[in-house]
Amino acid sequence: MEIKTAEAKDLIAYLRSPTAIRERCGQVFTWVNAGQSPHFSCDLTQLGKVADYVIEVMRCEYPNLQIPFHSRWRHFEAKGVPRLAQLNTQLAELTPLEKAAAKFDLAIISVLLDAGAGDSWRYYEQETKLILGRSEGLAVASFQMFCQGTFSSNSLPQADAFRLQTLTEIELAKGLQVNTENPLVGIFGRCKLLQKLGQVLISSPHLFGDKNPRPGNLVNYLWEKSQNQQLAAATVLSLILEGLSDIWPGRLEVDGVNLGDVWQHPAVADDGFVPFHKLSQWLTYSLLEPLQELGLEITGLDTLTGLPEYRNGGLCLDLGLISAKYPEIFNSSYSVASEVIVEWRALTVILLDQIAVTVREKLGMSAEELPLVKILQGGTWTAGRKIAAELRTSGEPPIQIASDGTVF
Template sequence: MTLAYLRSPQAIRDRCNILYELACQDKLQHFRVDLSQLETTADYVLQVIREHYPNLDIPFHSRWQHFEVGGISRIAQLNAQLASLPPIEQAKAKYDLAIISVLLDAGAGAAWKYQEAETGGTYQRSEGLAVASLRMFERGLFSSSPQNHLQADAEGLKSLTESRLAAGFQVSSDNPLVGLSGRLQLLQKLGQSLTHYPDYFGSDHPRPGNLVSYFLSQAENKQISASFIFTTILTGLGEIWPGRLTLEGVNLGDVWQHSALPDAGYIPFHKLSQWLTYSLLEPLQEIGLEITQLNALTGLPEYRNGGLCLDLGLLQPKSNRILEQAHQVDSEVIVEWRSLTVILLDKIAQVIRKKLQLSETELPLVKVLQGGTWTAGRKIAAELRPGGIPPIQIDSDGTVF
């Protein structure tokens, strides 16, 4: 098994499908699949899609949607601040913001909230993290240049401190944020990685946004594939993930092991890297690039999508203990849950397309996620449990979920 293969979307589906086939035969230790609930689950998701997007004009599932929480056009405000810059420089600033914000997007925990001074609104979880990261970005927290707040760069990220990040997130004893130190380490390591890949991030003033120039240089006929963006992200950011498995001396990132799998049991998910890839597509479209191979990427194996499958009975735990105790990210319980979620998201999308009589091109998976499974997972969780907590609890270090 090669490093290049483990960094491909095909490997995610291939390896997850092995566990899915075992689940369908009831040969996994922790979960079984009940496909009799597939249509019911798809109907629930379709109902949510129609509630939020009655014309089926669904945006990509990306970080950009979270910035608009509360019906406030924060991106329009950001665009106004960037208006004096050339379009490519605007895209670079948006890349800086998106990459930072996605890396800060691991689960916040149920107790944390963010009060936005600019609007007076209070937000939690992913949207709260999004708004907080946007406001920190606007204040120049990730920039080393006092003259240019609207950027992130290597020096600004490497010099970031936990106290400044905590203040940006309004963390206190009464407002704890899960995995704060893990988030800081990701950003500091990102700052270091930017200097190691000058072709991607630039040599004179390394910053995440310089990926825009790299992708423009690699595009053919103004087209670039989502898979190429994804593998670039995995290479350029591969060094930032802490304490992971390695192959040929290279940190594998969001790759784990399961005893039922061959070839050392490796199973890749690359959840944050795919979420990041989805979030980097729109700025490229804004400067005239067409994104191809959208459906090569997979659904995101995180607790909203996975929770949807569990809460609607499509996925069933074999023991109540799975729901009663917290699990480490590398446990086979979590690995099974995530792998089955990847395949079931494909199955749900297929049923929805059939019901709507739309093709993969007309309704790509990235729109089904947004429309969609993530929102439906949050909705059913809120209906079933106080605070909308996920059905399975994970011990998070702030770097995976």
Template structure:
């Protein structure tokens, strides 16, 4: 894999463009413009409610980060949930490894953890040995961390802190369920989908940490959009049953009829949520290995139910039909595509307003930090205040592979 190029001239222009944050923004803002004009079928957009969102985001940001030293939104924020120093435990186990091998191990961990991170559903819990019970994204983080620390993703008993294709390829549904404590009484949404992603990962990389070698074989600095392109190219084949263009599986890309015929390229709205979540999460281990990721604000906000739920709960997005609150939808259903697209576009507006209130530039407070400060945290808090269990206002059936 070391001869992999970050530029892929063999890709068709359409596919190459749909893999860019620019494409995500363009298509999402097209739908926002239609929403502002009252021309969308499923949601009304109430921009007058944005100041309430900004006030809420600023409140939780200042509460959690009084000095405004906000870290980047990434999977790494979840591993130490509850004030447990799990990452210090990882560092201690890796203390004798080289700088490069420590980075590879951390990349191994975070790639697998992100691929296991699609919505867990409302019932699943993870009981940490000698500790607390965790749910949703934090629970998935702790579960994947403990599985990694136990060597469940390594085929070499003498080198447990790694992820390799052999171990992933032979991972069974029963073994994954055991590691995640999934039972009939403790079900997780999309267990088979998560297993499919890990099996797919085994086919495309010898180990996730090889991403470090792919990048450093080319350069020591990479733009965030370019890093996302690499993630989408390498992991593209693992996504199940998605839209194909020019024989390429597009992944988290879905049509919306307001933009054109659903069979046309013009109707396709790219999101690449898990891939962007992963890209944000690669920044820190790559940085530790001396690889600088630049232009972080080039990535978009993440179209998942915490950010999108905040906009619905605080009235910026108002469903036109009561069924949106009572039915459960699939990721490709038109209302969900619409909700996600509006979320991405509105997060750009929220970020600009937050920066304006704080007097900070995009370089000082990139979108990834606004999410962390931020919209994701505020979305969770408002959801907990409004609904038992803190679930999203609109329910999406998770197959474990989207968000």
């Protein structure tokens, strides 16, 4: 897309902001509600019913409503196994900043491997004899690989550029227990993502260090960015989008800059760009806890948006907040760039904000007491999985997405 350099710089900065996500998704939402979409309609009278369902799930999962953040750290303790104690033991001799860097390494690698696993794949954890699928399976698999030093040149629980660049698809498949009987969607794409991460780490020494470039060295940069022991959540997202934008394959570009999780939709005037940054925001949420462990206060939590992925989007479809205008929509598989998926995701972003407001009103809680990141955890993601399992035997999302292992 040909845009003058000064304009391009401003557009790129805008498209990397949570403000742009809400504004552009809002344009799609308005367009759909004006009856202009051939694919979907919205029924906001269902908000109360959806909020009640989410609250029921929240009370079941967290009876006292003391809900942690929606982040990768929840999945590392899948099935109630205290795996993080194992990691903390391994990191016991490190300084607080070094521990945080290792946890950054783990979270970044694990989130980048966290695209949809498909219905068939399972991970068998030898230590516990547990069999785990989907996001929890990927979390535990990547956790065990990390603790074994798979992503490190020196076999430590770390990740570094040199090892990531040489990681092979065969090695990754072995660690994730992938074979013909246990297929994983997008294994090639996941491996390429980690290899590309290794290259990006070397190309940005100011963010990732020059002697031994690691994803976790971002913690040093963020520590220096903090003021009075405070750090804005949007600052973390901005840094992730700046530092990791080049890892995403085959995406839209402006002035040679990779936009990442940004797609196009006819409801948006001029350039048509609709940003989501789903994995980057999921990663941001997952990096906040190691920063809090360092004693930093995270401000502006609700600046970030809800995550436009198939559990949250499925909740809206399965409970009638979003309705499909033709039945065939459920019988096809769509690319992430398709108008159907872009529209579904955009509606999800806006509806998650509205669900959050309704949930808080019903519980008599403020945004400070119950920020969006906790409602997602409590919450909409879990509720989306629950209703999917009730309606479809495999628990799959209502609309099928052709994943390349790098978006969902």
